[in-house]
Ligand code: SF4
């Protein structure tokens with residue numbers, strides 16, 4: 162029966178590889194995963210090893226036009242494409258360079274050698290190819306990776322939360338940061354991390370992206386009343402969610418096209 | 420069952436006595452706020468804060484936990500299923516009167532036939548020891564209007580009032596009576612104790628003025644008449660639909676059920692988790708239809724649940740006036756303010772209806 166096991170692959174684009182590390186961190190479940198699937202490619206150790214994958218996990222942002230071809234090849238070989246982590250889902254922190262200006266960013270990173278490297282706007286993977294599911298987060302929560310793997314093995318749609326981090330934060334009975342004179346993106350950010358940051362005293366930066374109907378108007382109002390300037394608010398939005406057009410007049414429309 | 424006296428310096432002994440027989444939950448400090456927690460070790464008894472102002476989550480979390488396993492299954496065959504309906508004998512020490520009322524409300528919803536076996540089993544195994552309040556602890560509370568400043572008729576076991584050096588302990592049930600007898604540290608209250616309790620009550624009443632402009636017997640009707648008010652849209656402009664207001668509410672009991680599968684794609688657990696009518700996914704059904712797509716209709720729905728529906732369904736207050744929803748709302752949306760405003764809103768719509776009638780004649 163070994164040959165009938167579903168095949169899965171992992172592919173790297175512009176990222177810190179922290180999300181693949183999270184996959185390897187699933188110590189308790191790793192053996193079970195390896196028993197249930199065949200991992201045919203991992204970090205492209207051997208190029209184009211397999212002809213097809215049932216599920217391809219793509220980590221990292223799309224930041225070089227020349228990557229488009231590789232993404233398209235993966236898409237054509239894969240039954241299901243899953244974007245793994247903030248970089249792949251929203252462009253992640255990489256999007257910051259779009260706001261700084263590409264030239265300036267290149268100079269800062271590579272100095273005089275900047276010309277040797279290719280770059281373009283940092284974008285989510287779905288800017289190049291169709292993505293079927295997203296595992297959000299910087300890094301991804303292990304439990305969500307496992308939910309996606311088990312659901313796909315069972316042939317059902319993974320349940321990815323589409324409600325704010327505040328839900329998980331309150332269920333952990335955390336003291337709200339707004340009560341401690343700090344602000345937080347929790348009311349707009351997608352849950353699923355078990356309110357990681359507020360539970361350890363930090364504020365939420367919405368690394369898991371925004372929920373599909375964030376109330377941007379409320380965010381601007383509340384954060385402004387809290388003493389933040391419009392620039393502060395935009396900076397807060399842009400850290401992980403710069404690809405969304407949050408600087409436009411507020412709207413209740415879904416900002417994330419599913 | 421006459422009131423008893425527990426000397427204050429015996430509280431720790433009483434708590435340790437309770438821990439010998441039960442799992443003990445009590446209020447403790449959590450940062451600058453308070454939370455009910457299980458007291459695990461005899462040393463932890465010192466953390467109990469009977470003088471807490473209000474807890475972040477209400478004690479419902481012990482009866483209807485945030486996450487609860489409903490079923491374990493080994494595969495697709497129903498015979499492999501196993502429902503872990505069980506409860507350890509538990510004492511919740513230090514529930515305020517409004518939270519005792521809220522438990523009476525959730526009892527009416529969850530224990531009514533067909534009862535929720537997970538809730539009912541825990542509730543049957545739980546004793547409630549209340550503690551009195553002295554007044555409001557924030558501007559969002561309105562227990563006097565909701566008639567929840569005193570414990571409800573029944574449903575609790577002991578109820579303590581802090582008289583300085585001693586607790587005046589009222590006995591609400593046979594179980595409560597047995598409990599204080601078995602503890603052996605209580606004496607029957609005497610004349611001075613009753614007098615001190617009366618003085619406490621008088622002062623308490625003066626600290627708990629009503630905060631609504633009308634009697635709450637009119638609340639359900641005023642709600643109905645403000646259904647089409649623009650108030651809900653105006654308030655919802657600031658609402659994140661984050662669900663905090665329902666998660667911290669002692670009378671909310673909605674939950675969502677999900678199956679978590681193991682990697683064999685066959686075995687797993689069925690869990691429930693608190694859900695909230697404020698989340699946009701709440702009223703979404705198969706096919707993508709959403710019965711309450713707009714956040715203003717979700718916000719209005721919550722206010723109606725609290726001010727009208729639950730009361731009409733259970734005869735118990737849907738809102739006990741504890742103020743948690745408003746205090747924890749990051750957008751400062753206040754249910755008290757909304758209830759204050761609907762009297763005018765309803766009057767305006769009555770005027771409009773009368774004017775329209777006149778015009779059509
Ligand atoms: S999402 Fe975060 S952790 Fe994952 S690859 Fe990108 S930067 Fe690294």
Ligand code: SF4
Pocket residue numbers: 326327328330331335336337338339345346347348356359365663749
């Ligand atoms: S700390 Fe942040 S995530 Fe938690 S309740 Fe407050 S706003 Fe929401």
Ligand code: SF4
Pocket residue numbers: 298299326350351354356357358359364365366367368369370
């Ligand atoms: S709390 Fe916010 S920033 Fe932290 S992991 Fe969760 S979504 Fe990311």
Ligand code: SF4
Pocket residue numbers: 657658659660661662663664665697744747748749750751752
């Ligand atoms: S009223 Fe406040 S707490 Fe409730 S959903 Fe709206 S923003 Fe969240």
Ligand code: SF4
Pocket residue numbers: 664667668669670725737738739740741742743744745754
């Ligand atoms: S609606 Fe608000 S004030 Fe009323 S019981 Fe719930 S949390 Fe308390």
